[in-house]
Amino acid sequence: MAGSKILIVEDDPNLLSTLGYNLRREGYDVVTAADGADALDSARREKPDLIILDVMLxxxxxxxxxxxLRRDMTVPIMMLTAKTEETDKVVGLEIGADDYMTKPFSMRELLARTRAMLRRSRMAGPxxxxxxxxxxxxxxxxxxxxxxxxxxxxxELTPKEFDLLAFLAGHRGFVFTREQLLEKVWGYDFAGDTRTVDVHVRWLRQKIEPDPHRPRYLVTIRGTGYKLEG
Structure with a gap:
């Protein structure tokens, strides 16, 4: 949403400049940081509406x-990583990131995800x-x-884990595909990475299920998606 404040944390000056230029063209108020310590200071001082955060800083x-940041802030966080290992993506989502993008990425997709994350965060709730x-x-x-x-x-839920749980609880017994959950919970109106949903489901089960390997609440419907029972 135009006018929203976005903090970009990136130590590559060329990429930082490119991201800042494109986001400002969309009407966003852009704040930048080039290392981890500066990122913490900027986030607390500027109180951004969204943080785009590189992994290697x-x-x-x-x-x-x-x-x-997740100790006292619920601001949406999109992580950028140059690595393609699944473990990096899982770690980022586990510690509270809302989404991730792997470099090199499409600027068009980054802008679309930015709009979706800001739109979702402005809603009163799921x-x-x-x-x-x-x-x-x-x-x-x-x-x-x-x-x-x-x-x-x-x-102890991350903001996105809570959103996912609340949405499914509000539609108890209904089955949703991963694509539908990306649209309803993440706000994406385009084809996103459905592994984001799977990772959040996995960690949510660790927190709400007596036996995460045999879920009682958050159930997988093979070949379709997920539903909340109870």
């Missing part, structure tokens, strides 16, 4: 920056309307406070 890695507490057996999801509890204990 001086002083602190993008992973460390993301982990520290469907259904906020203000309710959804209860599924021992699981309670407080949409107004953006908080979930299991058997009375507060769950």
């Amino acid at each position: 001086p002083t602190l890695s993008g992973f460390e920056v993301c982990r520290i 469907e259904p309307a906020a203000g309710k507490t959804l209860k599924i057996n021992d699981l309670e999801i407080d949409l107004a406070r953006h908080r979930a509890r299991l058997r009375g204990a507060t769950l």
Whole structure:
């Protein structure tokens, strides 16, 4: 959304300049940082609406920056990585990143994802309307406070894990494909990487299921997608 503030954290000056130029052309207010320590200072001082965060940075890695920011900020984070190993992508999503892109990437796709992430973050909350507490057996999801509890204990969820859980809980028993979840939870109206959904499902199961290998709540419907039961 034009006028939103975006923090770009990238130590490659050419890529930093290119990203800044294209995002400013879209009408965004752009703030930049070239290392991990500066990224933390800029994020806390500028309070951006979105952070585009490179993994390989001086002083602190993008992973460390993301982990520290997630202690007290819910700002959407898109990670950039030059590596193609699945483990890097999984680590980024596990510590709280909302999405990732692998270099080299299409500027058109980055701009599309940026619009989708900002649009989603501006919404009051995932469907259904906020203000309710959804209860599924021992699981309670407080949409107004953006908080979930299991058997009375507060769950430590990343913002996107909460969004996914709340959406599925609000549509309990309905099956959604990965593509539908990318659209409904991530806000993408284009073909995104469905592995993002799978990783978030995997880590969400680690937090809500008694036995993540035999899920009772978040169930896979083979050949189709996922649904929440209970």
